[in-house]
Amino acid sequence: MARQVGSTSGTASAARQTKEAPGGASGVAEAGWPAPPDTAPPAPAGAASPPAPAGAASPPAPAGAASPAGPNAVTTAEAAPAGSEVVEAISGEVVKTSRRRGWLRRAPAVTAGVVQVAPSVVAAGPELDLASNDPLVGYLLSAASAVDITTLQLQSPALRALQEAGVVLVVPLISSGSLVGLLSLGPRRSERGYSTDDMRLLNSLAGYAAPAMRVGQLVRQQQAEARQRERIEQELKIAQIIQQQFLPKELPDLPSWHVAAFYRPARTVGGDFYDFIPLPDGRVMFVVGDVTDKGIPAALVMASTHALLRDAGPRLISPGAVLGHVNEMLCVDIPAHMFVTCLALVLDPVSGEVVFANAGHDVPYVRTQAGVAELRARGMPLGLMPGMNYEEMTFQFEPGDCALLHSDGLAEAHAPDREMFGFPRVSALVGKGPSGEALIDLCLTELGNFTGPNHEQEDDITLVSLQRSPSAWHQGDQARLGIQGDQGGTS
Secondary structure, eight states, rough: OOOEEOOOOSEEEEEEOOEEEEEOOOOSOOTTOOOOOOOOOOOOOTOOOOOOOTOOOOOOOOOOOOOOSSTTTOOOTTTTTTTEEEEEEEETTEEEOOSSOOOOOOOOOOOOOOOOOOOOOOOOOOOOOOOOTHHHHHHHHHHOOOOEEESSSOOOOHHHHHTTTTOOOEEEEEEEEEEEEEEOOOTTTTOOOOOHHHHHHHHHHHHHHHHHHHHHHHHHHHHHHHHHHHHHHHHHHHHHHHHHHOOOOOOOOOEEEEEEEEEESSSSSSSSEEEEETTSSOEEEEEEESSSSOOHHHHHHHHHHHHHHHHHHHHHHOOOHHHHHHHHHHHHHSTTTOOEEEEEEEEEEOOOOOEEEESOOOOOOEEEEEEEEOOOOOOOOBBSSSOOOOEEEEEOOOTEEEEEEEEEEHHHHHTTTTOBOHHHHHHHTTTTTTTTTHHHHHHHHHHHHHHTTTTOOOOEEEEEEEEEEETHHHHHHHHHHHHHHHHHHHE
16 A cells, blocks of 8 residues: 655645666655654554654754755655665654665755766877987986976977976886887876875886787787788789780790790799790791899889880891890980890791890700700890990701700709709700700709709799701701702703
8 A cells, every 4th residue: 555644734645656766766665565663653644743842853854855845745865876765754753764775875956857977087188299319208218207297398399299288297108118108197186296106106007008008009010011011912913914914925836946935933023024026027036034133123124124125126126236225225214233134036937047146144055966055145234334236146956956045043043052053054954855845844843853842932033945846857858859859850
């Protein structure tokens, strides 16, 4: 049943039933609850409460409870926080209606619909660009504890910025002997200075915060480096695709000749190149080159050199003239300390005669019936000095002869004990007998055995094999016999 609170006149009665307020306390005891043992029984309806003794003081109201408006008023603590006592004043008497855990606490009056928000006491520190050579850095590293900067005098832009921002105390965050951050504090709200205990607490906090901040800095740095590496790798892949477009997409189809080629850069992109340039008179210019250095710089110079050779070859035809023209063009624009070695060889596929010029490139080896021959011609590398002349030499390929055009990535490779593979080994491999792809495979297999399985390629490798078919013997004999037969029939 609902608890009733009577009035002294007996003409008015009130019944109130409430639910439990949020937080666990209610303003008035709920219906059906028994009265606490220390609570006086309610007066019957219509009965008058006994008057208070004359001169007796009314019991003081609990802290936080509103004073009764009159002798018949009912006071409830509906806004009391959880765990507080709820008190009723009935006819001037204080009655405890419910005891929850804790003590009655003073609760400020809250206006309905208004939410009070505590003012923020955290302010962002000044934006500070602290250079490594700033005098403040050395001072804080030497102090290694909280520093009052109000009276500090240094020729430091950072110190001046902190003082202008109202900073009073600076606590350095030091990790592994390096300053990784600062704790900057303004004046205390109590308008008192920072005590020794405050300083001790701040220094202890800095000792824990500095390593954590350093770890965070390293993580961010590693993430930035990872993004940078990913971007560079993506750009290198694009550069590799572009560079591959400069290499021949197919080998020349020459009757009675077999051509094979192999190219492997030491990095994603390289400075080696080779090409087969068709000439107007039906001959073909074989070009093999190598730019000093590796990677992107060499790839850029390689692209420029390749374009110049492509332009000059069909116009000048002569290998010496082509190399001379390209040299003059490269001397103007090539970066310092860079040059290009290049071999230009013009092949007549019908007669088997070659005319070649060499700009400081590795000497080609030719396996003949008499042994291994070298195609030597004198000339300076391209891009070193203007006005250079390039010697032209000739060689006659007989049927069965096989040449290997190569770059220094093969001969100048090193074993784990730093022994060099060497040109004699390359010459010996050419003389062993294989031709075409079999010769290239033999060279790569021997190189792998020499350098070991965990070898990191030191330089770009380019191999071009050129062999005149052995069947050319029979074709030449048939041609000569046909000419002789025609002469005998005529006579």
